[in-house]
Amino acid sequence: xxxxxxxxxxxxxxxxxxxxxxxxxxxxxxxxxxxxxxxxxxxxxxxxxxxxxxxxxxxxxxxxxxxxxxxxxxxxxxxxxxxxxxxxxxxxxxxxxxxxxxxxxxxxxxxxxxxxxxxxxxxxxxxxxxxxxxxxxxxxxxxxxxxxxxxxxxxxxxxxxxxxxxxxxxxxxxxxxxxxxxxxxxxxxxxxxxxxxxxxxxxxxxxxxxxxxxxxxxxxxxxxxxxxxxxxxxxxxxxxxxxxxxxxxxxxxxxxxxxxxxxxxxxxxxxxxxxxxxxxx
Amino acid sequence: xxxxxxxxxxxxxxxxxxxxxxxxxxxxxxxxxxxxxxxxxxxxxxxxxxxxxxxxxxxxxxxxxxxxxxxxxxxxxxxxxxxxxxxxxxxxxxxxxxxxxxxxxxxxxxxxxxxxxxxxxxxxxxxxxxxxxxxxxxxxxxxxxxxxxxxxxxxxxxxxxxxxxxxxxxxxxxxxxxxxxxxxxxxxxxxxxxxxxxxxxxxxxxxxxxxxxxxxxxxxxxxxxxxxxxxxxxxxxxxxxxxxxxxxxxxxxxxxxxxxxxxxxxxxxxxxxxxxxxxxxxxxxxxxxxxxxxxxxxxxxxxxxxxxxxxxxxxx
Numbered sequence: 001x002x003x004x005x006x007x008x009x010x011x012x013x014x015x016x017x018x019x020x021x022x023x024x025x026x027x028x029x030x031x032x033x034x035x036x037x038x039x040x041x042x043x044x045x046x047x048x049x050x051x052x053x054x055x056x057x058x059x060x061x062x063x064x065x066x067x068x069x070x071x072x073x074x075x076x077x078x079x080x081x082x083x084x085x086x087x088x089x090x091x092x093x094x095x096x097x098x099x100x101x102x103x104x105x106x107x108x109x110x111x112x113x114x115x116x117x118x119x120x121x122x123x124x125x126x127x128x129x130x131x132x133x134x135x136x137x138x139x140x141x142x143x144x145x146x147x148x149x150x151x152x153x154x155x156x157x158x159x160x161x162x163x164x165x166x167x168x169x170x171x172x173x174x175x176x177x178x179x180x181x182x183x184x185x186x187x188x189x190x191x192x193x194x195x196x197x198x199x200x201x202x203x204x205x206x207x208x209x210x211x212x213x214x215x216x217x218x219x220x221x222x223x224x225x226x227x228x229x230x231x232x233x234x235x236x237x238x239x240x241x242x243x244x245x246x247x248x249x250x251x252x253x254x255x256x257x258x259x260x261x262x263x264x265x266x267x268x269x270x271x272x273x274x275x276x277x278x279x280x281x
Numbered sequence: 282x283x284x285x286x287x288x289x290x291x292x293x294x295x296x297x298x299x300x301x302x303x304x305x306x307x308x309x310x311x312x313x314x315x316x317x318x319x320x321x322x323x324x325x326x327x328x329x330x331x332x333x334x335x336x337x338x339x340x341x342x343x344x345x346x347x348x349x350x351x352x353x354x355x356x357x358x359x360x361x362x363x364x365x366x367x368x369x370x371x372x373x374x375x376x377x378x379x380x381x382x383x384x385x386x387x388x389x390x391x392x393x394x395x396x397x398x399x400x401x402x403x404x405x406x407x408x409x410x411x412x413x414x415x416x417x418x419x420x421x422x423x424x425x426x427x428x429x430x431x432x433x434x435x436x437x438x439x440x441x442x443x444x445x446x447x448x449x450x451x452x453x454x455x456x457x458x459x460x461x462x463x464x465x466x467x468x469x470x471x472x473x474x475x476x477x478x479x480x481x482x483x484x485x486x487x488x489x490x491x492x493x494x495x496x497x498x499x500x501x502x503x504x505x506x507x508x509x510x511x512x513x514x515x516x517x518x519x520x521x522x523x524x525x526x527x528x529x530x531x532x533x534x535x536x537x538x539x540x541x542x543x544x545x546x547x548x549x550x551x552x553x554x555x556x557x558x559x560x561x562x563x564x565x566x567x568x569x570x571x572x573x574x575x576x577x578x579x580x581x582x583x584x585x586x587x588x589x590x591x592x593x594x595x596x597x
Contacts, residue, residue, distance in 0.1 A: 116299075119296060120296060120299040120300055120303060121303075122530070122575075123296060123300050123572050123575050123576045124300055124303060124304070124568065124571075124572050124575075125533045125534070125568060125572065125575065126530065126534075127533065127534035127537060128533070128537065128552060128556075128564075128567065128568055128571060129307065129568070131537075131552075131553070131556045132307065132311075132564060132568075135556055135557075135559060136310075136311055208422070212424060215424055216424060216425075216426065216534075216538060219424070219426045219538075220538070220541060220553065221557075222556075232424075235424075235426060235427060235430065238430070239430060239542075242433065242438060243438050246434050249427075249430045249431070249434070250431075253424065253427030253430065253431070256424050256427060257419070257422055257424065260422040260423075260424075261418060261419065261422035264418060264421060264422050265418060
């Protein structure tokens, strides 16, 4: 990982308007999630007299079927969605990188075994397994992160494996091998630094899919449980009031869409920045 | 060619075996005792033990697995814990609805993706490309259930053009009624993987337009439209076949979500009910069924690709 690559990625980001918008959206959402506690309204405070009120100056996003302030709920919901997304990404990226590097570096029967294992996991419909596991383990933040993270690393490890194999062919790695360095040293000193751009790009895309997975689970009622909101479970609840209060569905869905969209755009821009040869699609 | 098919088929067998072991293990690890669903309050402990013995649940796990596998080969996936119906019958019963939904949305997304992808690729970095690019970005980023809710609100609640959910109006038996119910689910599911196709077709169009044959066609006086839709399209369609195979997993996920939102009576919504009711035999049956679908989908894509592009024969 050298400085030029970072500069290229930075330049690419500044140059594209979409990229700036994406980063701005993400910064706003992340700040909103971090500083959600500054909101004067309690996201779980019930108010029977203020049920299903349309957006107004008192309730920016209106109120839900229990009279709870929808803006506060969206802030706290975003906190859960983003936190689960990031943590699951970290888990998936770690597993994916380790499996990919080990498979690509050692090759032979280790590679064969890991790739066959991967094939088995990939042939099981992962979403169904996620649903199932979230019924087994009582859903809470940790179990949701584990479920999503443990079932999302497969594509990552394929990418890392392929990249590791190309890096292995380079002269400096061959030299390090020939000069008798041990495996760990070669992996950490010579291979891993070259993998960082690929890892960052894949991780950015992984956040997007983890957030998508979390909201799908929550939407189907299997995610983080009430009264805690996530954008997915807010949409689930909104489904029942779609005729009276369509704004209940509009806001949380829009937030999921914007977050996932921004991460996807950011991932593509970073890819172009890191690998200018491949980029410029 | 025959060799390729034979080899891929042989590779599929251990894969299926491992998947079945994984499924079995998953259900075995599940909390809860399946015997309890047969127990009534005034049963003796001996009766309960007898049920356990009759169900084969007192045997070691690997024997249970082998017995289960034997039944599986005879087409018996066990019985639902909830309504005690054969799992196989339930799945086959729901199959047409899911197959219809998946088939029509694959067709729709490919039909839309070809012109969109070709246009974007041919007008690289111009406004057409930018608009299509934005659409496909939104396509990969929009949660299907959100799209579904928005479309239900617009077309069913506000405009009253289409029904909100289900597959049939009660008492009405016409094909048109089913089609009307199917439009929204089909569009939602198609949108889920349209973008992947569009992007792929776009980038391979860009690649193809640099080829010599395109220049030759232009030299012979072909118009841009002719070159695109008559010549480039042929080459671009090829990778779409493999993409179809690769998008099977997304298709299954999408079908679960879409069928649930629209109460479409397919395998996906059957799976959701089973998961909610912890109906393990049904869950296991559906998981195996979808796994088979994924594996065969990939297999078929590989083989079709081998037919379409004989060059890969030697490399795989």
